[in-house]
Amino acid sequence: MRKKSGNVKRINRRTPGGRRTVIYKRKKHSPARCAICGAILAGVPTGSPGEIRGLPKTKRRPNRRYGGYLCPKCMRLKVSEEIRGMLY
Numbered sequence: 001m002r003k004k005s006g007n008v009k010r011i012n013r014r015t016p017g018g019r020r021t022v023i024y025k026r027k028k029h030s031p032a033r034c035a036i037c038g039a040i041l042a043g044v045p046t047g048s049p050g051e052i053r054g055l056p057k058t059k060r061r062p063n064r065r066y067g068g069y070l071c072p073k074c075m076r077l078k079v080s081e082e083i084r085g086m087l088y
Helices: 049-054 072-087
Strands: 008-014 020-026
Touching: none
Parallel strands: none
Antiparallel strands: 008 020
């Protein structure tokens, strides 16, 4: 963690020993959003890429087509468009 970057919030705290120290806190990460409509995706964790990489694969995104990329509504539209394209 780079402590002089703007992504880090500095907080002055007192330790149990009575000393004052600086604690560095990261900003909150924004939730994953749908690529088409911009809705917040359910079932996708919010966190830094490193934190998400540490999770098991089943916890990273929904296990379905376009999971973690499109919301269910847009996914249904996309799949139906693909099927229509195959028919004609």
